[in-house]
Amino acid sequence: MATLLKGKPVVDHMAVDLRSRIEALKSRGVEPTLALVRMGERPDDLSYERTAKKRAASLGLATKPYVLDDLAPQAAVQATLQSINYDKTVHGCLMFRPLPSFLDEKALCNMLSPEKDIDGISLASLASVFTDSSDGFPPCTAQACVEILDFYKIPLVGRHVVVIGRSLVVGKPAAMMLDRENATVTLCNSRTQSLPDVCREADVVVVAMGRMGFIGAEHLRAGQVVVDVGIHVNEEGKLCGDVRFGEAEPVVEAITPVPGGVGTVTTSVLVSHVVEAAEKAASE
Ligand code: NAP
Secondary structure (H helix, E strand, O other), X not given: OOEEOOHHHHHHHHHHXXXXXXXXXXXXXXXXXXXXXXXXXXXXXXHHHHHHHHHHHHHOOEEEEEEEOOOOOHHHHHHHXXXXXXXXXXXXXXXXXXXXXXXXXXXXXXXXOHHHOOOOOOHHHHHHHHOOXXXXXXXXXXXXXXXXXXXXXXXXXXXXXXXXXXXXXXXXXXXHHHHHOOXXXXXXXXXXXXXXXHHHOOOEXXXXXXXXXXXXXXXXXXXXXXXXXXXXXXOOOOEEOOEOHHHXXXXXXXXXXXXXXXXXXXXXXXXXHHHHHHHHHHOO
């Protein structure tokens, strides 16, 4: 039986620090505030928005919604982001993506001021992740993986970590952050040969491939730690990950559950980034 690396204890631990920092900001007259930019009514966006608002409210962080029509033109989204950049009462901005395909998403992501880009979507923020600089914020999901490993004191120095998936949202930044922890990182993609063999070599496997139940017993061995980033809804309407939990759990040493693992921690990381952004703004 594997140890379950549940997100809740991580979140509870982070909450103590976050609540006191938010209180400290408020006592100085600063109301830390997160802007939530949504286009249209996509169910995924609405669900993430609900979760983010709930977590923010539970910690005392204010949210400010900006809702645009799903046919809004580039100029309208630009104007919204520009107003957020100039608004001193807003400290961080989460824009739900993907944006409608007729928009130039990359250009819009790059418009956001790095100091308000709390989900690491601009090139400037990603550059800071890749150069070990503390100027920008890493993508929240990538950081959530590292927070979980850190909270449960999973040794990383000199250990072999295999990250499956190289998106800029999760895989690549997670690989860079694990490299910063002095792990030896292998980054896999859809062309990787003999993935089961590569995975079994790892001490820690971070799975962020967006393929429901792809990773199973053939990829895993005793003694490993598995972080499952995937989120899917199966045929029975239940949430599940990229890992076949029923096969993995009896084999490995520790594993994050889905739901209740990485996703749970992601929104707390989001709040922590807004608090840090507000603290930096207040000290200027
Ligand atoms: P993505 O952009 O679709 O990227 C998937 C990555 O997996 C790609 O790099 C792809 O390789 C790689 N991949 C696909 N099939 C593979 C295979 N057979 N072998 C090895 N690599 C393979 O997905 P994402 O945005 O990174 O998200 C990954 C998962 O995390 C999704 O399930 C998503 O829902 C979930 N997610 C969770 C959270 C959270 O808070 N828990 C947040 C964001 C995302 P190529 O580059 O070669 O195509």
